[in-house]
Amino acid sequence: MAEPTGSSHAAPSAPDALPVDLHGGLYHSGLDNTESDFDEEPYASEDSANLTWISWFCSLKGHEYFCEVPEDFIEDEFNLTGLQQSINFYYEALDMILDIEDDNDDPLDANKIETIDSSAEVLYGLIHARFILTRNGLHMMADKYENADFGVCPRYCCDGALAVPCGRNDAPDYDSVKLFCPSCLDIYSPPSSRYQKIDGAYFGTTFPHMFFQAFPSLIPEQAPSLYTPKIYGFAINERSKNGPRMKWLRMHPIPEQSTEDADAEDGSRAPGNTTGSQSPDDARHASSSAIHVASAAASPHPQHSTAAPATPVSDKPREENMDTGTDKAATSCPSTPALASGALLTEPTACRDDDIAMAASGRQSALDYRVDTPSENRQKDTPAAGDGA
Amino acid sequence: MVYDVFGLLANSDSECYKYWVEWFIYAEGNEYFCEVDEEFMLDRFNLTNLPPMPHYHKALELITDRIPEKPMSEEMRDSVERSAKHLYGLIHARFITTPRGLLKMQEKLKRGDFGRCPRVHCYQNPLLPVGLTDVPSQQAVKLYCGRCEDIYNPKSRRHNLIDGAYFGTSFPHMLMQSFNIKPTPSEQRYVPKIFGFQIHSVATLHRWQDEQRDEQKKRLGPLYAE
Numbered sequence: 001m002a003e004p005t006g007s008s009h010a011a012p013s014a015p016d017a018l019p020v021d022l023h024g025g026l027y028h029s030g031l032d033n034t035e036s037d038f039d040e041e042p043y044a045s046e047d048s049a050n051l052t053w054i055s056w057f058c059s060l061k062g063h064e065y066f067c068e069v070p071e072d073f074i075e076d077e078f079n080l081t082g083l084q085q086s087i088n089f090y091y092e093a094l095d096m097i098l099d100i101e102d103d104n105d106d107p108l109d110a111n112k113i114e115t116i117d118s119s120a121e122v123l124y125g126l127i128h129a130r131f132i133l134t135r136n137g138l139h140m141m142a143d144k145y146e147n148a149d150f151g152v153c154p155r156y157c158c159d160g161a162l163a164v165p166c167g168r169n170d171a172p173d174y175d176s177v178k179l180f181c182p183s184c185l186d187i188y189s190p191p192s193s194r195y196q197k198i199d200g201a202y203f204g205t206t207f208p209h210m211f212f213q214a215f216p217s218l219i220p221e222q223a224p225s226l227y228t229p230k231i232y233g234f235a236i237n238e239r240s241k242n243g244p245r246m247k248w249l250r251m252h253p254i255p256e257q258s259t260e261d262a263d264a265e266d267g268s269r270a271p272g273n274t275t276g277s278q279s280p281d282d283a284r285h286a287s288s289s290a291i292h293v294a295s296a297a298a299s300p301h302p303q304h305s306t307a308a309p310a311t312p313v314s315d316k317p318r319e320e321n322m323d324t325g326t327d328k329a330a331t332s333c334p335s336t337p338a339l340a341s342g343a344l345l346t347e348p349t350a351c352r353d354d355d356i357a358m359a360a361s362g363r364q365s366a367l368d369y370r371v372d373t374p375s376e377n378r379q380k381d382t383p384a385a386g387d388g389a
Numbered sequence: 390m391v392y393d394v395f396g397l398l399a400n401s402d403s404e405c406y407k408y409w410v411e412w413f414i415y416a417e418g419n420e421y422f423c424e425v426d427e428e429f430m431l432d433r434f435n436l437t438n439l440p441p442m443p444h445y446h447k448a449l450e451l452i453t454d455r456i457p458e459k460p461m462s463e464e465m466r467d468s469v470e471r472s473a474k475h476l477y478g479l480i481h482a483r484f485i486t487t488p489r490g491l492l493k494m495q496e497k498l499k500r501g502d503f504g505r506c507p508r509v510h511c512y513q514n515p516l517l518p519v520g521l522t523d524v525p526s527q528q529a530v531k532l533y534c535g536r537c538e539d540i541y542n543p544k545s546r547r548h549n550l551i552d553g554a555y556f557g558t559s560f561p562h563m564l565m566q567s568f569n570i571k572p573t574p575s576e577q578r579y580v581p582k583i584f585g586f587q588i589h590s591v592a593t594l595h596r597w598q599d600e601q602r603d604e605q606k607k608r609l610g611p612l613y614a615e
Contacts, residue, residue, distance in 0.1 A: 185594070186578070242566050245537070245605075246538040247601075253597050
């Protein structure tokens with residue numbers, strides 16, 4: 001019925017041919033093809049009663065991650081190799097997916113119908129996992145990706161990077177679908193419990209990575225920003241029992257070629273900070289945020305008193321914003337009385353921007369008048385408030 | 390029934406609560422808040438240097454359940470109610486770093502009131518609310534996971550509207566320090582694969598990250614996993 005997609009044989013066997021011609025003009029033409037596929041379908045109409053099974057299935061609540069597999073892909077036996085063994089009532093399920101009416105009108109018992117229903121779901125899911133690795137499928141998923149149909153990464157530092165569905169196993173009944181974030185290269189549970197019923201095998205382990213190999217332009221620029229836990233503005237020392245241990249997970253190496261540029265830029269930037277004419281990047285983050293999207297513009301100086309030899313990227317933004325932070329300390333923080341009561345009942349120094357905190361952990365100049373509590377916290381193993389607890 | 394004076398019950402909740410604080414913390418979207426002790430709020434010392442807000446005294450009267458002398462107009466009531474919520478948040482940020490507040494929040498943590506970490510390899514580790522700044526009206530509240538030491542946006546839009554300053558930047562770390570409940574660091578991570586093969590660029594990054602971790606381990610020696 002529909003025109004051949006030309007890629008229907010690619011799914012199980014030939015991924016190596018994929019990324020080659022996926023860019024540029026083909027991108028849009030690919031999308032047009034898929035749209036016309038559905039326009040020409042005999043039963044496709046706005047009327048929900050006349051929806052094809054596939055359209056109906058993809059429009060169900062919780063099935064937003066699925067794209068509509070063209071029928072000619074499913075009709076090609078080659079694409080279904082090996083699925084027959086793993087699915088009960090394979091032919092009935094296949095007929096259901098393709099909306100083929102049963103010839104012999106044997107009344108089926110409710111049990112069997114139920115089994116066929118669930119078989120059809122599994123079968124469609126497994127076909128879907130194969131289809132989205134084809135050129136056509138990748139384009140369709142790219143379309144959905146740009147619509148943000150898959151949601152965003154929940155991690156704050158990823159700044160709403162769009163995520164893609166991902167399986168943890170290629171066999172069904174192992175785990176539900178997860179979301180892969182191209183920015184932090186990690187997987188997350190989808191926010192809604194609706195998606196917990198969807199098997200990860202319907203997307204497969206390969207898809208997200210194939211997707212970003214095919215469309216590298218969709219990978220967000222690496223933002224090597226890190227969250228630094230702080231107590232009253234002071235970073236927790238790594239020698240503490242509760243100090244940072246998982247920073248490695250989010251660290252990124254400093255790009256090598258940018259070190260010379262960075263030094264130059266750093267020098268030119270220094271006066272700008274004092275006069276307040278900052279780069280947009282600085283201005284944006286000085287306003288409120290504690291986390292800084294790194295720009296490649298800071299010379300790495302070890303900052304911790306423990307003299308970390310390898311300076312991770314995470315220290316860069318802190319260095320960079322130190323000046324702005326100190327400025328803010330003078331302006332935005334109301335002068336608070338130095339309350340040296342041992343009880344932590346009050347912590348009047350709480351009104352402090354985290355940018356100031358950054359200045360504090362490096363230089364303390366603006367904060368000398370209230371070092372009592374924080375200096376305790378810097379001591380190894382000194383519980384900050386646990387004494388009274 | 391104190392609140393009939395303010396008309397709060399009529400427009401917010403059909404259930405009746407005896408105290409304003411109780412009403413507030415059971416209101417939808419306020420699941421992250423714990424109940425601040427009344428003595429704490431009544432101690433002026435604890436309210437030192439709160440940022441200025443309209444109707445401060447009336448708001449304080451409202452949250453400490455003292456009946457005002459004369460009834461207020463509709464707009465006034467709304468304004469006082471807004472101030473009261475703000476004031477409660479700011480006091481809350483101070484309260485939860487006190488020993489009693491930490492205990493209350495630990496109870497909430499155990500119940501998982503703040504949600505679970507969305508990261509797959511954190512295995513549903515309970516989260517803690519954290520602010521990115523202690524200055525009010527800057528950033529919404531975030532959730533800190535002690536296992537991956539990272540912060541996440543709350544799932545619900547309601548929670549994304551809560552000011553981060555109502556919890557403060559120090560709270561979760563203070564809690565971990567106080568009760569020594571930080572989960573042991575894990576080396577598990579997600580390894581992206583295409584048809585079972587690792588991806589070169591990602592594998593390179595992972596090797597580098599592993600190096601950083603091993604370096605830290607070497608640097609800290611026995612302190613690392615204490």
